[in-house]
Amino acid sequence: MSASSTATAVIRVCRTASRPRPLLLPCLLTLAVIALPAQAQRSAEEVWSDTCTYCHTTGIGPELRGRQLPPAMIQAFARYGVRQMPAFSESEISDAELATLANWISQHPTQANEEKPHAAP
Amino acid sequence: MTSYSVLPAGLTQETFGQAIDAFRHLLGDSQVISDQQRLAPYRKIMLPHDENDHAASAVVLPNSVEQVQGILKICNRFKVPVWPISTGRNFGYGSAAPGERGQVVLDLKRMNRILEVDAQLCTALVEPGVTYKQLQDYLKERDIPLWLSFPAPGPIAGPVGNTLERGEGNTPYGDHFNNACGMEVVLANGEVLRTGTGGLVNSNSWQVFKYGFGPYLDGLFTQSNFGVVTKLGLWLMPAPAGHRTVLVQYDEEQLETAIDTLAPLRIAGHIPNVGVMANATLALTSARSRHEIYQGSGAVPQDIIRAEAKKIGLADWNIIFTLYGSEERIAADYKLVSQAFERSGARVIPDIHDPMQVNELSLDAFRLYNWRGGGGSMWFSPICPARGRDFVEQTRLARSIYEEFGFDYMSAPALSGRALHHVMPLEYNRTDTEETRSAHLCFEKLMDEFAKRGHAVYRTGIGYMDKLADSYGPVKQEVNRAIKRALDPNGIIAPGKSGIRL
Numbered sequence: 007m008s009a010s011s012t013a014t015a016v017i018r019v020c021r022t023a024s025r026p027r028p029l030l031l032p033c034l035l036t037l038a039v040i041a042l043p044a045q046a047q048r049s050a051e052e053v054w055s056d057t058c059t060y061c062h063t064t065g066i067g068p069e070l071r072g073r074q075l076p077p078a079m080i081q082a083f084a085r086y087g088v089r090q091m092p093a094f095s096e097s098e099i100s101d102a103e104l105a106t107l108a109n110w111i112s113q114h115p116t117q118a119n120e121e122k123p124h125a126a127p
Numbered sequence: 128m129t130s131y132s133v134l135p136a137g138l139t140q141e142t143f144g145q146a147i148d149a150f151r152h153l154l155g156d157s158q159v160i161s162d163q164q165r166l167a168p169y170r171k172i173m174l175p176h177d178e179n180d181h182a183a184s185a186v187v188l189p190n191s192v193e194q195v196q197g198i199l200k201i202c203n204r205f206k207v208p209v210w211p212i213s214t215g216r217n218f219g220y221g222s223a224a225p226g227e228r229g230q231v232v233l234d235l236k237r238m239n240r241i242l243e244v245d246a247q248l249c250t251a252l253v254e255p256g257v258t259y260k261q262l263q264d265y266l267k268e269r270d271i272p273l274w275l276s277f278p279a280p281g282p283i284a285g286p287v288g289n290t291l292e293r294g295e296g297n298t299p300y301g302d303h304f305n306n307a308c309g310m311e312v313v314l315a316n317g318e319v320l321r322t323g324t325g326g327l328v329n330s331n332s333w334q335v336f337k338y339g340f341g342p343y344l345d346g347l348f349t350q351s352n353f354g355v356v357t358k359l360g361l362w363l364m365p366a367p368a369g370h371r372t373v374l375v376q377y378d379e380e381q382l383e384t385a386i387d388t389l390a391p392l393r394i395a396g397h398i399p400n401v402g403v404m405a406n407a408t409l410a411l412t413s414a415r416s417r418h419e420i421y422q423g424s425g426a427v428p429q430d431i432i433r434a435e436a437k438k439i440g441l442a443d444w445n446i447i448f449t450l451y452g453s454e455e456r457i458a459a460d461y462k463l464v465s466q467a468f469e470r471s472g473a474r475v476i477p478d479i480h481d482p483m484q485v486n487e488l489s490l491d492a493f494r495l496y497n498w499r500g501g502g503g504s505m506w507f508s509p510i511c512p513a514r515g516r517d518f519v520e521q522t523r524l525a526r527s528i529y530e531e532f533g534f535d536y537m538s539a540p541a542l543s544g545r546a547l548h549h550v551m552p553l554e555y556n557r558t559d560t561e562e563t564r565s566a567h568l569c570f571e572k573l574m575d576e577f578a579k580r581g582h583a584v585y586r587t588g589i590g591y592m593d594k595l596a597d598s599y600g601p602v603k604q605e606v607n608r609a610i611k612r613a614l615d616p617n618g619i620i621a622p623g624k625s626g627i628r629l
């Protein structure tokens with residue numbers, strides 16, 4: 007629910023519906039065995055965009071990039087959750103992924119919007 | 128010998144150690160978690176309970192149906208209780224923590240395969256660990272024009288856990304259980320049941336026809352502990368040609384009229400989706416935190432809420448729904464609904480944006496957590512007949528109880544149809560012991576006072592399930608128990624879930 011979000015375009019034509027419909031045959035009963043995160047390690051960018059970005063680039067949680075936060079601290083916050091932040095178990099973000107992510111965040115250059123106040127404590 | 132600091136009720140160190148060895152043998156060492164540090168993520172709850180009362184003794188992580196069968200076999204042998212979770216994001220109801228101390232969490236996150244998508248008949252078959260984001264990415268990557276309906280934590284939650292709790296989203300497919308078709312369930316004895324037509328060898332209608340032949344069983348495996356669901360069929364919505372989201376605003380004094388205007392439009396299908404309604408306090412959480420507008424104690428006074436809400440264009444009550452389809456169809460529907468609302472004295476504002484109503488994943492709703500801060504949050508979730516006088520009664524009752532305990536009454540009913548899911552978050556500072564105690568007392572009083580007046584609650588969190596089950600009467604409980612005894616004679620699957628145990 008985001009009652010106060012700014013108004014957007016009047017009637018938006020959905021991206022998928024406006025394209026020619028794909029041939030049905032190939033995707034009918036698509037047997038899709040998707041790579042399991044537990045087995046295939048995702049890059050830091052992938053984990054960031056799968057999970058962190060929803061709160062940490064929207065002002066819900068603080069911006070983390072460009073602050074040289076200690077990787078160990080980032081890992082602990084993500085794994086155990088702090089206050090309103092949920093905990094992310096190893097079945098969701100593996101130890102290896104979390105270590106790579108924490109280094110990536112820690113070394114990430116300053117964001118353009120870094121001076122914005124943090125929404126969350 | 129390893130010493131386990133948390134044990135399932137009634138088990139000795141030795142027996143539990145044997146069970147853990149058997150789990151390790153079945154799953155491999157790394158897929159069995161029993162040391163406290165690695166268990167910590169499963170302890171975090173937002174409810175006002177002592178985390179120790181919901182501490183898991185271990186976590187097991189299968190990646191196949193056969194492994195789930197094997198786990199249940201071991202559980203029967205050693206009388207180990209397991210608490211299944213799919214994505215474990217049951218925020219405000221218990222997150223990933225088990226209902227009772229010592230239960231082993233059966234974390235199905237590794238079973239995250241999207242098994243089938245039928246783009247022609249608009250169905251999917253997924254495993255429990257699949258998240259809405261994963262499914263949406265899959266559809267987008269393949270240009271399959273199907274929409275999902277998800278709860279507010281959609282990016283990190285998944286359709287199996289949400290549907291099994293009979294959760295809600297905000298599209299026309301927002302009643303998730305109603306849009307599920309076909310389950311695979313591992314029973315406590317290790318047998319695999321496929322519901323609907325799934326029992327037929329090579330069934331070709333498992334995801335398109337719910338009922339099969341004989342009793343329709345799927346409901347038994349929702350909000351229950353009668354089996355572990357390992358596959359779920361979903362009906363997906365064809366992407367509409369277009370959409371238009373509308374905000375309708377009313378003042379507090381118009382609340383009865385608001386519901387009596389809304390309900391017939393929703394029941395007749397002129398409003399096609401499970402839209403939402405938000406009172407000013409809840410809507411304000413999207414832009415403000417409590418301490419920004421009020422530093423006193425107790426509930427924020429109504430005049431402050433009203434004034435702050437007004438500043439950002441929010442009213443006492445804000446109804447948000449969406450019209451879908453072609454431009455012509457939307458124009459006709461808009462004319463009809465806007466006239467009805469305007470005639471009743473509402474302010475109608477077209478073309479606003481609510482991601483959940485238009486297949487956009489976001490965690491915007493988590494702004495709610497910043498209102499109070501401190502990580503305490505739970506949902507009080509009564510059902511309200513979609514009648515103005517009933518809704519006014521519920522809001523007055525709820526507000527008086529919230530404010531008696533010093534909390535801000537927030538209301539976010541889902542426009543389900545003939546009923547509203549009148550969900551209300553109770554936000555509190557979990558780092559403050561006194562406030563946490565008050566939150567618990569407030570919640571119990573809400574449960575008592577609502578039950579007394581015949582207001583049913585549709586869902587609740589760990590620690591409150593026995594109490595809620597009691598309110599539904601002894602006969603229902605006895606029937607549940609009889610089914611439990613028949614299907615799970617050792618009571619190994621989630622004892623206490625929904626108040627059901629042997």
Ligand SMILES: Cc1cc2nc3c(=O)[nH]c(=O)nc-3n(C[C@H](O)[C@H](O)[C@H](O)COP(=O)(O)OP(=O)(O)OC[C@H]3O[C@@H](n4cnc5c(N)ncnc54)[C@H](O)[C@@H]3O)c2cc1C
Binds near residue numbers: 212223283495
């Ligand atoms: C801000 C906010 C907004 C929210 N909005 C919504 C909303 O719009 N709609 C809504 O419905 N909820 C909402 N929630 C509540 C909750 O977060 C969601 O319902 C979420 O989808 C539940 O978590 P999950 O999907 O990971 O399920 P899980 O946590 O995996 O499962 C929930 C429960 O179902 C049972 N279960 C799960 N999987 C199985 C299985 N395979 N076999 C047997 N039993 C099983 C278990 O008892 C488990 O504890 C909201 C929460 C927050 C914090």
